[in-house]
Amino acid sequence: MNIPGLLPEGLRDSLPPQAQALASLVRTLTDVCGAHGYERVAPPLIEYESSLASGSSRERLRFTDPVSQQTLALRSDITGQVGRIAVTRLAQQARPLRLMYAGQVLRVRGDQLSPERERTQAGAELIGSDGPAAAAELLQLAIAALATAGVTGLSVDLTMPTLVADLAAAGWPLGRASLAQVQALLDGKDVGALKSLGADAFVPLIAAAGPAPAAIIALRQLDLPDAILARLDAIAALAAGLDGVAVTLDPTERHGFEYQTWLGFSLFGAGLAAELGRGGAYLVPRPDGTQEPAIGFSLYVDGLVDLGLGVELQRRILLPLGTPAAEAAALRGEGWITVAALDAETGAAALHCSHIWQSGQAVPA
Numbered sequence: 001m002n003i004p005g006l007l008p009e010g011l012r013d014s015l016p017p018q019a020q021a022l023a024s025l026v027r028t029l030t031d032v033c034g035a036h037g038y039e040r041v042a043p044p045l046i047e048y049e050s051s052l053a054s055g056s057s058r059e060r061l062r063f064t065d066p067v068s069q070q071t072l073a074l075r076s077d078i079t080g081q082v083g084r085i086a087v088t089r090l091a092q093q094a095r096p097l098r099l100m101y102a103g104q105v106l107r108v109r110g111d112q113l114s115p116e117r118e119r120t121q122a123g124a125e126l127i128g129s130d131g132p133a134a135a136a137e138l139l140q141l142a143i144a145a146l147a148t149a150g151v152t153g154l155s156v157d158l159t160m161p162t163l164v165a166d167l168a169a170a171g172w173p174l175g176r177a178s179l180a181q182v183q184a185l186l187d188g189k190d191v192g193a194l195k196s197l198g199a200d201a202f203v204p205l206i207a208a209a210g211p212a213p214a215a216i217i218a219l220r221q222l223d224l225p226d227a228i229l230a231r232l233d234a235i236a237a238l239a240a241g242l243d244g245v246a247v248t249l250d251p252t253e254r255h256g257f258e259y260q261t262w263l264g265f266s267l268f269g270a271g272l273a274a275e276l277g278r279g280g281a282y283l284v285p286r287p288d289g290t291q292e293p294a295i296g297f298s299l300y301v302d303g304l305v306d307l308g309l310g311v312e313l314q315r316r317i318l319l320p321l322g323t324p325a326a327e328a329a330a331l332r333g334e335g336w337i338t339v340a341a342l343d344a345e346t347g348a349a350a351l352h353c354s355h356i357w358q359s360g361q362a363v364p365a
Ligand SMILES: N[C@@H](Cc1c[nH]c[nH+]1)C(=O)O
Pocket: 077, 078, 079, 123, 125, 256, 260, 278, 279, 280, 281, 282, 295, 296, 297, 298
């Protein structure tokens, strides 16, 4: 098919002013992470499919490399690549290691709330710890970055991605159901089926969701193993430390948390149904077969552009033909965007200029 301008489903051109807004938002978000001690890394867009596959079951666009004959894939997430860098090239660096990144990722399929397949992720990962102090740092950093970018009405949904599996491992009876079945029934909030299969113990988890303080009280009433009670304490402290942000807890939510462990979180803002970012604790596989704890987040910058953020209102001035270069440079120095006329006819409006430079003065067009 060769229709000019037609793009494959889920892909789009970013135009003025959105393309500029995207770049300036990436800058804002990475500046906030940088100011908190995170150092930038830039992994490649494409890698061996086998190295991208570790840790994530996400579907990736793949192809055979005509040069090496190996299967390569386009990254669908940058977190795993940062982990790979941390445990290989930066394995000798002191921990915790604080790294950040920004770049494009490609998903094979979009989803209902965000149909686009190419997205820009900007995020931070702390490698070497996934404890409560690290969790508090990362969550607060994600919130600070979004707030600096101009997001209002921030809310956080906390989840415990491995909770159900951990409870089953600790001896909570699954009845006649498999772990995967119980997880699916919890996703569907299917109390009847859980009971009829003998997995009654898991039913109260459904009601223990909602505003964090109440959900935590409800969970504490269940017969939880000590290790999980300790996590709950950490989550309670985390939620209490997020001033002015609405925090909910949905303990059995796993959707989108394929590799996160004891803690996952989604970030939302006023005006957009889709999440603005997501993060959590996870384990990075080391080449020797052991694992290193880590925690981080990714922000989806396109959603911020859709909210109208990142557009800088800069004044544009038309410079008539023959304007001396020094005058033009002085105007740019004052913060003007200068647009040089190439002829005497083209007017300010056609060049999106609000002003014209006339006899040494900026005159409204
Ligand atoms: N990269 C993950 C979020 C994440 C970052 N670090 C840990 N988890 C995602 O986009 O879903």
